[in-house]
Amino acid sequence: MSIPSGPPAAVPRVPETIHRRRWVILTVLMFSLLIVVLDNSILNVAVKTIASPSPTGLGATQSELEWAINSYTLVFAGLLFTAGLLGDRIGRKKVLLFGILLFGIGSALAAMSGSPGELITWRAVMGFGAAFVMPATLAILMNVFERDEQPKAIGIWAASVGLGIAIGPITGGLLLEHFWWGSIFLVNVPVVVIALIAMAVLVPDSRDPKPGRIDPLGVLLSIVGLVLLVFGIIRGGELADFGDAVVLLSIFGGLVVLAGFVWHEKRSSHPAIDITYFKNGAFSAAVAAVALVFFALMGVTFFSAFYLQSVRGYSALQSGLLIVPLAAAQMIFAPRARLVVERFGSRAVCTAGMLLVAVGLSAFALFDATTPIWVMCLVFFVQGTGMAHVMPPVTVAVMQALPREKAGSGSAINNTFRQVGGALGIAVLGSVLSTVYRGDIEGHLGTLPAAARDAAGESIEATLGIAEKLGPAGAPLVGAANDAFVSAMHVTALGSACVALIGALVVGIFLPGKPPAGQRSGQGDDDRAVPVGARR
Numbered sequence: 430m431s432i433p434s435g436p437p438a439a440v441p442r443v444p445e446t447i448h449r450r451r452w453v454i455l456t457v458l459m460f461s462l463l464i465v466v467l468d469n470s471i472l473n474v475a476v477k478t479i480a481s482p483s484p485t486g487l488g489a490t491q492s493e494l495e496w497a498i499n500s501y502t503l504v505f506a507g508l509l510f511t512a513g514l515l516g517d518r519i520g521r522k523k524v525l526l527f528g529i530l531l532f533g534i535g536s537a538l539a540a541m542s543g544s545p546g547e548l549i550t551w552r553a554v555m556g557f558g559a560a561f562v563m564p565a566t567l568a569i570l571m572n573v574f575e576r577d578e579q580p581k582a583i584g585i586w587a588a589s590v591g592l593g594i595a596i597g598p599i600t601g602g603l604l605l606e607h608f609w610w611g612s613i614f615l616v617n618v619p620v621v622v623i624a625l626i627a628m629a630v631l632v633p634d635s636r637d638p639k640p641g642r643i644d645p646l647g648v649l650l651s652i653v654g655l656v657l658l659v660f661g662i663i664r665g666g667e668l669a670d671f672g673d674a675v676v677l678l679s680i681f682g683g684l685v686v687l688a689g690f691v692w693h694e695k696r697s698s699h700p701a702i703d704i705t706y707f708k709n710g711a712f713s714a715a716v717a718a719v720a721l722v723f724f725a726l727m728g729v730t731f732f733s734a735f736y737l738q739s740v741r742g743y744s745a746l747q748s749g750l751l752i753v754p755l756a757a758a759q760m761i762f763a764p765r766a767r768l769v770v771e772r773f774g775s776r777a778v779c780t781a782g783m784l785l786v787a788v789g790l791s792a793f794a795l796f797d798a799t800t801p802i803w804v805m806c807l808v809f810f811v812q813g814t815g816m817a818h819v820m821p822p823v824t825v826a827v828m829q830a831l832p833r834e835k836a837g838s839g840s841a842i843n844n845t846f847r848q849v850g851g852a853l854g855i856a857v858l859g860s861v862l863s864t865v866y867r868g869d870i871e872g873h874l875g876t877l878p879a880a881a882r883d884a885a886g887e888s889i890e891a892t893l894g895i896a897e898k899l900g901p902a903g904a905p906l907v908g909a910a911n912d913a914f915v916s917a918m919h920v921t922a923l924g925s926a927c928v929a930l931i932g933a934l935v936v937g938i939f940l941p942g943k944p945p946a947g948q949r950s951g952q953g954d955d956d957r958a959v960p961v962g963a964r965r
């Protein structure tokens with residue numbers, strides 16, 4: 430699914446020695462990507478345990494749980510620009526090895542956290558390392574596969590995300606049933622060691638022969654702007670008051686800094702992100718679709734863990750098994766999405782995929798405390814099928830819009846929008862969930878002391894903790910908490926579905942339709958130039 434922006438340029442072909450082992454290299458890259466995805470999917474299952482009081486967990490509040498996720502995501506998203514440019518400049522293999530090593534160190538330290546604050550800090554370190562991993566994997570992929578094989582390789586690469594989503598919750602559930610909560614981070618360490626050895630031996634290095642300079646001011650502006658914006662949104666949800674002065678100042682300040690970031694990037698001679706890429710409507714639609722689908726899904730993933738464990742009473746392992754249909758659908762359909770695109774065009778396929786995501790999200794508005802398991806599995810499968818027909822085509826659109834030597838920048842753009850969309854999804858939808866829940870549960874907390882009343886209203890876990898301390902007298906409060914959470918989940922799910930519908934509208938208008946007869950999607954002009962020593 431290429432997006433031509435001018436006359437086709439001569440593109441060197443992949444050397445024969447690299448071409449022969451391209452699928453082995455892809456396997457190693459998938460393993461590296463799996464480390465990052467695995468960690469996030471494990472954490473989603475463990476949020477209830479981490480929210481529990483010590484010694485079971487850390488006693489983290491809902492806001493602290495959100496920041497344990499968002500500290501990682503914001504550092505990750507903020508540094509992706511620099512990580513992509515640095516990979517293009519000094520070598521993608523080097524930054525990949527550095528990122529995985531730092532990610533492993535952060536994982537070990539996160540496992541030993543003694544407070545929510547420490548966990549948030551070490552999660553930020555993990556995000557720092559991950560920022561150098563994900564863009565490098567996709568950039569290396571683009572440099573070891575020819576253009577006509579890139580859609581297939583990207584589909585398989587995207588399917589590894591589904592594999593991580595499947596393995597993560599199950600692994601997390603098993604670890605939490607037999608070990609302490611820190612084991613969900615410690616499990617990353619041996620995986621990191623294996624990945625480092627495999628990459629050092631098998632993965633080739635590549636770089637941009639004409640790299641640009643790094644833009645530290647742009648990176649700083651993006652991080653500050655995102656942190657201010659998301660902090661304001663989360664704080665508004667905590668207070669159930671978006672008119673609070675601190676909330677308004679944070680949100681407004683974040684928007685101003687982000688506007689300054691765009692202004693700086695337009696005028697910089699070495700921007701962290703080339704704003705001119707976004708003049709291409711299809712390219713902009715593709716990155717917007719990435720952000721919107723993850724905005725919708727990350728918020729739902731966050732509250733689904735509480736629904737499955739707190740309201741339904743499933744264990745962490747059982748909750749992980751219930752998410753397997755979502756992952757299985759991605760693993761089945763993502764590698765085959767290119768075939769559907771070739772037949773129907775990226776516009777029709779991505780629009781249908783976004784509509785499936787919206788349907789799956791809307792179904793959560795019908796869930797209650799007695800919804801059959803098979804219905805939940807079906808909904809998760811529908812969501813996974815929709816994502817599998819969105820992510821590979823839009824990733825191909827982003828990556829093939831740029832020259833191969835700028836693969837690091839293209840990967841950084843794709844992953845930045847995904848992570849920013851996910852971070853904002855957790856913040857916005859988490860705030861909506863918190864606000865609605867607090868409003869519904871407050872009427873049932875009148876008999877509690879003032880201090881306990883404020884704490885109990887923050888999240889369902891806090892309410893259930895107070896109810897447990899009350900003994901038999903707390904039984905009515907448990908029922909009220911479940912009802913309030915389900916009601917809040919319904920509102921949040923419908924909001925998520927609306928975001929997915931906006932995504933369907935964007936891709937339906939701006940993505941290209943079916944390629945003309947005889948022109949296969951993703952097939953370019955790699956044969957126009959074959960330098961000495963290249964594959965023949």
